[in-house]
Amino acid sequence: MSPEALLGFCVLVLFAGNETTTNLLGNLLLCFDEHPEVVERLRQNRVLVSGAIEEALRYSSPVKTLPRVTTTETVLGDQRIGPDQFIVVWLGSANRDEAEFPDPDRFDMEREPGYGSQSPDAHTQANARLCAEAKRGCYTKPRKPSSQL
Numbered sequence: 001m002s003p004e005a006l007l008g009f010c011v012l013v014l015f016a017g018n019e020t021t022t023n024l025l026g027n028l029l030l031c032f033d034e035h036p037e038v039v040e041r042l043r044q045n046r047v048l049v050s051g052a053i054e055e056a057l058r059y060s061s062p063v064k065t066l067p068r069v070t071t072t073e074t075v076l077g078d079q080r081i082g083p084d085q086f087i088v089v090w091l092g093s094a095n096r097d098e099a100e101f102p103d104p105d106r107f108d109m110e111r112e113p114g115y116g117s118q119s120p121d122a123h124t125q126a127n128a129r130l131c132a133e134a135k136r137g138c139y140t141k142p143r144k145p146s147s148q149l
């Protein structure tokens with residue numbers, strides 16, 4: 001790996017690991033401020049903590065949008081998207097999709113997990129819809145050619 005690629009990777013991990021986690025913790029505090037009854041229940045029952053974190057990831061997504069490029073023609077809802085199109089995936093909106101999450105604007109730490117969120121991994125919630133679509137081979141990440149790394 002070239003020094004430039006190594007430096008690029010360090011910058012990626014610094015931003016990917018730092019800003020997201022900072023956003024999650026800040027958003028979690030805002031959720032607690034909005035819902036004091038949640039804090040009271042967490043004080044009484046620590047078992048609910050992981051559900052509260054999962055729900056904060058959904059309710060107030062630390063990453064709101066991601067860029068992608070379509071590889072094949074696909075249809076999302078009633079929207080047809082051709083191949084090789086730059087698109088912006090709104091994770092924040094997908095996480096409030098009433099077709100997936102009943103009463104989506106309610107903070108509910110005992111909610112049934114949505115896409116892939118059975119695993120308590122921070123990435124699952126944020127990446128859930130992307131993964132579902134990526135598995136269908138609909139799009140890829142915009143990438144620099146390796147010669148430019």
Ligand code: HEM
Pocket residue numbers: 012013016017018020021024062063066067122123126127141
């Ligand atoms: C709440 C915490 C986190 C959230 C919400 C989060 C969210 C995400 C999302 C949405 C992506 C996909 C980006 C894309 O595909 O364009 C991603 C990728 C990535 N994340 Fe996280 N992340 C979190 C924590 C971390 C931590 C702690 C690290 C490392 C210390 C990390 C390292 C990475 C890396 C290296 C990628 C790139 C993976 C790739 O390109 O294949 N993330 N993260």
